[in-house]
Amino acid sequence: MPRRIDKGKSRAYAFAGLITLTLATAGVARGESLDSASSAGKRLAVAADCVACHTAPGGKAFAGGYSLSSPMGTIFSTNITPSKTAGIGNYTAEQFARAVRDGVTPDGTHLYPAMPYTSYSKMTDSDIAALYDYFMHEVQPVDTPNRKTALDFPFSVRASMIGWNALFHSTRRFTPDPAKSAEVNRGDYLVNGLAHCDTCHTPRNLLMAADSGKPLAGGSLGSWYAPNITSDKVSGIGAWSSDELVAYLRTGHVEGKAQAAGPMAEAVEHSLQYLSDADLKAIATYLLQTTPIKTGEAKARHEYGQASADELTLRGGKPEDNPGWHIFSGTCANCHQPNGQGNKEFPSLFNNTATARSDNLIATIVYGVHREVGGVAIDMPGFGPDALFTDRLNDQQIADVSNYVLSRYGNADRVVSAADVALVREGGPKAPLAVLAKFTVPAVILVCVLIGLLVFSRRRKGA
Structure with a gap:
């Protein structure tokens, strides 16, 4: 890959x-x-x-x-x-x-x-x-x-x-x-x-x-x-132990908590895994004593979901009746298991911070997971439109399977649309400053025109 x-x-x-x-x-x-x-x-x-x-x-x-x-x-x-x-x-x-x-x-x-x-x-x-x-x-x-x-x-x-x-x-x-x-x-x-x-x-x-x-x-x-990494036990990482934080920083993986993907995977691969035990412990100790900041989560990100029996109850149904499950069964279940509990090589989809937020879940499906720790590559292929060796899922299909995973294994209050997937593929929400910048040049031109008209008007009056 x-x-x-x-x-x-x-x-x-x-x-x-x-x-x-x-x-x-x-x-x-x-x-x-x-x-x-x-x-x-x-x-x-x-x-x-x-x-x-x-x-x-x-x-x-x-x-x-x-x-x-x-x-x-x-x-x-x-x-x-x-x-x-x-x-x-x-x-x-x-x-x-x-x-x-x-x-x-x-x-x-x-x-x-x-x-x-x-x-x-x-x-x-x-x-x-x-x-x-x-x-x-x-x-x-x-x-x-x-x-x-x-x-x-x-x-x-x-x-x-x-x-x-x-x-x-x-x-x-x-x-x-x-x-x-x-x-x-x-x-x-x-x-x-x-x-x-x-x-x-x-x-x-x-x-x-x-x-x-x-x-x-x-x-x-x-x-x-x-995510929030203050010491808040719900919104942040206050429910993690120091040893769990050190393990995550070192490997990008803690069973029942989280797996590093995207920018965090890169930080683990190229930097954090090489830090001394003392430095990693210092980071964990510092984070666990920070001022807790609540950011509105109902419960800790790693507490969502449970195993599912859908493989037994939904098999044989029409794809249009439950498109998300059909994509999951055909594309995801082979690695993450039909009930979502994973195995020694592939993580569980419940008790996993990746399924607590729709944006990170979408990005994981689109781009995959890539990190190398201790000389061992951990790879989940991406399934977005640019996928080379896997099923290429369109925006609606990614939205369907995301909603299925969220409803069974993650935060069921999150709902994903095809437009949400397109937004993630395009780089995520635009910063307000970037949106305002689009009007900078037209605004400058408009001001110049208005000043020009004002000067012209005054000259005519003085003529």
Whole structure:
């Protein structure tokens, strides 16, 4: 099964004031494994998951060229190898630090927050220095030229980021809370800084900046949704044990709870599985002590559903009488079992967070699940229109099987339409800012015309 799908996965709905960022479902490059001889800089690069966005499919590590699809156009990641002609080989340590933590390159160009400098800004001076040393001395230089990002007006005006940064970007570095334990502080640094979990899991305001009043309370990622990971026992992960959280971060799988797909699968594959036990435990400890935030769920996401006996009662019926079940029986039951309980290789569909939300369920069916952990590939093929080796289901068929799965194994209050499926395939709901931007150019033209008419009218009166 191909490892890359061109649409659907959103790593960070965090183009902040300008961009809703939508990436591919699968990762772009295999993460580098770590051993006892790995340098501090390499460990930091893995924890920050730099390779995922800065490596094009089939390309050299960190050589850029990875296309990031957004409602305002395609953004191409840059070459961050130490190439002196195409990469960052001429950057000084200070210039490197400014680019990573403040989003400004040596020539004054402002980066779009698709590069999560808003989180990296919390990195310590020593970590930035180690990261710089790694990229300059351990990464192979690649002279692949950068592909130009050319967005439509007004998003093409990078200088507009000056105003956005003034409003929403903090240059404050991480400062440990003396009232918290060293483990909690380490988790805070990872979640809200180096590993930038907050980038995906914090909702956004109208200008696409992180909503500081609801940290880690969940956010839309285009086709996917990054759930609430505060300590609330219903809306968040408060009902998880520390060991369960560590296992999930390490493998992307916890029986009776959840399986990582989309952007989370990529984070597990390329970054989280390589973190030390101490760091993963620190993340879990920090999350379990966060302020609980309720976001309206009736019960915990992993508590929905039960086994079904439909295989016995519905077999032989007409497809039009229960189209969702017929698709499930013919396409899904072979792996997930006719009653939905799964087996050692394929997860149960009930007690599974994927069936608690319709958007993530749709995205899973359309794009599949792809992650590699410990050298073992975990793959569920996608069944959308672009499927290569599986049944190709149209939007209505995906809606039918989604509704069946939700009604039997998940949140039966969720109902999916063909239009919902089409929206997921197209990258998810558009950010309000992106919708308003469509009227920017016509508004500017209208204002110019009105000003012109006003000037012409006054001149005629004065004639």
